[in-house]
Amino acid sequence: MRSMAVQPWRKGIVTAVMLAISVLFLLPFVWMLVTSFKSENEVFAYPIQWIPKHWRAIENYKEVWFGDYPFYRYYWNSIRVGVATTLISCTVSSLAAYGFSKIQFKARNGLFAIVLATYMVPGQATLIPQFILYRNIGLFDSLVGLILIGSFSVLGTFMLRQFFMGVHQEFIESAKIDGAGHFRIFWSIGFPLVKPAVATYAILRFIWTWNDYQNPLIFLRTDKLYTLPLAVQKFTSMSGEFYSLIMAAAVSAIVPLFIVFVIGQKSVIEGIALGGVKG
Amino acid sequence: MARDVATPPGGLPAAAVPMAGKSARSLGRRETLAGFFFVSPMLIGVFVLVLLPIAATLVLSFADWNFVAGWNGIRWVGFDNFRKLFEDTAFLRSVRNNLLFLLTVPVYMLISMVLAIVIDRYVYMKDYFKVAYFMPYISNIVAVAVVWQVLFQPSYGPVNEMLKAIGFANPPKWFADPHYALFTLMGISVWLSIGFNLIIYIAGLQSIPKDLYEAAAIDGANGWTQFRRITMPMLSPTSFFLLVTGIISTFKVFDLIAVTTQGGPIGSTSMMVWYLYDQAFVNLKVGYASSVAAVLFLFVMMITFGQWGAQKKWVNY
Numbered sequence: 034m035r036s037m038a039v040q041p042w043r044k045g046i047v048t049a050v051m052l053a054i055s056v057l058f059l060l061p062f063v064w065m066l067v068t069s070f071k072s073e074n075e076v077f078a079y080p081i082q083w084i085p086k087h088w089r090a091i092e093n094y095k096e097v098w099f100g101d102y103p104f105y106r107y108y109w110n111s112i113r114v115g116v117a118t119t120l121i122s123c124t125v126s127s128l129a130a131y132g133f134s135k136i137q138f139k140a141r142n143g144l145f146a147i148v149l150a151t152y153m154v155p156g157q158a159t160l161i162p163q164f165i166l167y168r169n170i171g172l173f174d175s176l177v178g179l180i181l182i183g184s185f186s187v188l189g190t191f192m193l194r195q196f197f198m199g200v201h202q203e204f205i206e207s208a209k210i211d212g213a214g215h216f217r218i219f220w221s222i223g224f225p226l227v228k229p230a231v232a233t234y235a236i237l238r239f240i241w242t243w244n245d246y247q248n249p250l251i252f253l254r255t256d257k258l259y260t261l262p263l264a265v266q267k268f269t270s271m272s273g274e275f276y277s278l279i280m281a282a283a284v285s286a287i288v289p290l291f292i293v294f295v296i297g298q299k300s301v302i303e304g305i306a307l308g309g310v311k312g
Numbered sequence: 313m314a315r316d317v318a319t320p321p322g323g324l325p326a327a328a329v330p331m332a333g334k335s336a337r338s339l340g341r342r343e344t345l346a347g348f349f350f351v352s353p354m355l356i357g358v359f360v361l362v363l364l365p366i367a368a369t370l371v372l373s374f375a376d377w378n379f380v381a382g383w384n385g386i387r388w389v390g391f392d393n394f395r396k397l398f399e400d401t402a403f404l405r406s407v408r409n410n411l412l413f414l415l416t417v418p419v420y421m422l423i424s425m426v427l428a429i430v431i432d433r434y435v436y437m438k439d440y441f442k443v444a445y446f447m448p449y450i451s452n453i454v455a456v457a458v459v460w461q462v463l464f465q466p467s468y469g470p471v472n473e474m475l476k477a478i479g480f481a482n483p484p485k486w487f488a489d490p491h492y493a494l495f496t497l498m499g500i501s502v503w504l505s506i507g508f509n510l511i512i513y514i515a516g517l518q519s520i521p522k523d524l525y526e527a528a529a530i531d532g533a534n535g536w537t538q539f540r541r542i543t544m545p546m547l548s549p550t551s552f553f554l555l556v557t558g559i560i561s562t563f564k565v566f567d568l569i570a571v572t573t574q575g576g577p578i579g580s581t582s583m584m585v586w587y588l589y590d591q592a593f594v595n596l597k598v599g600y601a602s603s604v605a606a607v608l609f610l611f612v613m614m615i616t617f618g619q620w621g622a623q624k625k626w627v628n629y
Binding site: 039043044045047048051054055057058059061062064065068077079080081124125126128129131132133136137138139140141144147148151153154155156157158159160161162163164165166181182184185187190214215216219240243244246247250251261262263265266269276279280282283284286287290291294295298301302305306 | 343357365433564
């Protein structure tokens with residue numbers, strides 16, 4: 034039934050219609066890109082000029098990257114936070130996932146139930162005590178604090194636990210008989226077997242951290258520490274009517290993820306589909 | 313049933329279990345130690361960053377406290393905060409907006425399902441479409457919101473210029489008009505959510521066995537009957553999952569509001585999480601904001617438990 038019943042010409046027509054609809058999803062991005070190349074007085078010219086008359090690409094991006102709110106700094110912050118959060122989260126999650134699936138110990142199921150239950154707690158319901166805690170232990174307004182907030186998502190533990198459960202217990206048992214401890218088994222047998230799943234989770238975690246707006250908004254104050262989403266918003270409120278510059282800032286914030294996504298496209302989409310995970 | 317006896321519930325081979333005496337006990341202790349070693353980083357993190365805070369939220373919801381007042385400024389007021397909440401028109405309006413926002417869920421689910429079926433079966437360049445519709449999901453919501461804000465700029469934004477050009481003399485003012493602002497946000501939310509839902513639906517479609525359709529085609533069932541009798545029921549677990557995660561995510565909407573309308577104009581786009589943020593971090597009313605957080609927590613819990621009950625009734629596995 035699937036593809037065999039659909040004639041090529043009908044498929045062609047449907048494809049054309051779908052292309053037209055997909056424009057609705059891509060046009061805002063195209064507009065953003067084109068506008069970031071324009072001079073300010075061309076931005077709202079009507080009909081929309083899809084090719085700028087006066088190219089101001091270099092000037093606009095120079096202003097955004099090295100002007101009063103230098104984006105190279107916010108990039109560096111975002112990269113540090115994104116990479117560190119991803120690394121810590123992957124380590125913590127895969128250790129816990131192994132422990133919860135491959136080691137037999139008494140309290141295991143009870144502890145896992147607790148971890149599972151925390152998944153129901155909406156992040157925003159815990160913001161105020163987290164904020165108070167951070168003020169009192171000196172993690173407020175620091176990138177380390179921001180990294181820690183994002184590093185203990187239980188989602189990674191669930192995803193990876195599913196994969197560890199697929200690793201045959203016989204592998205583990207025979208390694209134990211050979212005298213290997215759990216850490217050796219984890220490192221040389223368990224982890225390599227679930228590496229693709231960890232990679233998928235890492236890409237997702239990086240995307241979510243990179244795009245996170247709420248946590249930086251609440252846990253950062255100094256603008257030198259801002260990550261990109263906060264920087265874009267700050268830049269927008271500061272540059273008021275300079276829409277071409279605002280769009281250059283927006284493009285700058287989106288492009289790295291676009292590249293990550295294009296490279297890891299298959300695993301991102303498969304990971305989303307597999308885990309049914311939402312950021 | 314012999315297999316059940318041979319393999320204990322944990323999945324451990326039988327040979328590993330019936331070891332008696334000291335060595336077994338020390339082995340058990342070593343396993344427990346190793347187990348705790350592996351899970352403790354996650355446990356500590358979850359305890360400090362989720363369990364402790366949610367307990368603190370519930371406790372603080374019974375307090376009248378301002379950040380600035382210091383620890384000694386806490387006054388315990390029982391259920392006063394909650395009583396106030398139910399008379400607070402701004403809060404009630406936020407809840408109402410939250411409930412209105414629920415309408416986005418069936419809308420984007422329906423669009424996503426149709427698009428998924430079409431992409432799965434009737435088009436060339438499947439991968440292109442997946443990526444195109446998925447773009448909003450991976451994009452920075454702040455950047456995207458800024459772009460939409462400019463596109464919907466009331467006096468000279470491209471959308472209204474276009475509307476004027478095709479004959480609408482007075483196009484809506486979108487974000488600036490209290491009657492339209494919430495619907496504008498809802499529209500953008502639909503646009504943002506389609507990518508995720510689409511991907512999940514495509515995965516759901518691909519797990520439907522093809523021979524079901526073949527058998528139905530032999531029996532003479534047309535496309536619509538196949539859709540109603542095969543596709544819809546087989547997708548029901550997927551739809552149910554998307555419905556629940558979708559409903560929960562509408563209760564968490566924050567970024568979009570914070571970047572575009574800040575709850576305005578005149579409170580028309582305030583929602584629970586925005587109200588929480590506004591009370592806690594702008595007005596510094598910690599106790600009162602905590603009671604909003606407690607209500608939010610309650611809503612999400614109710615949906616989660618309701619889901620477990622409803623799952624058995626609605627979903628065909």
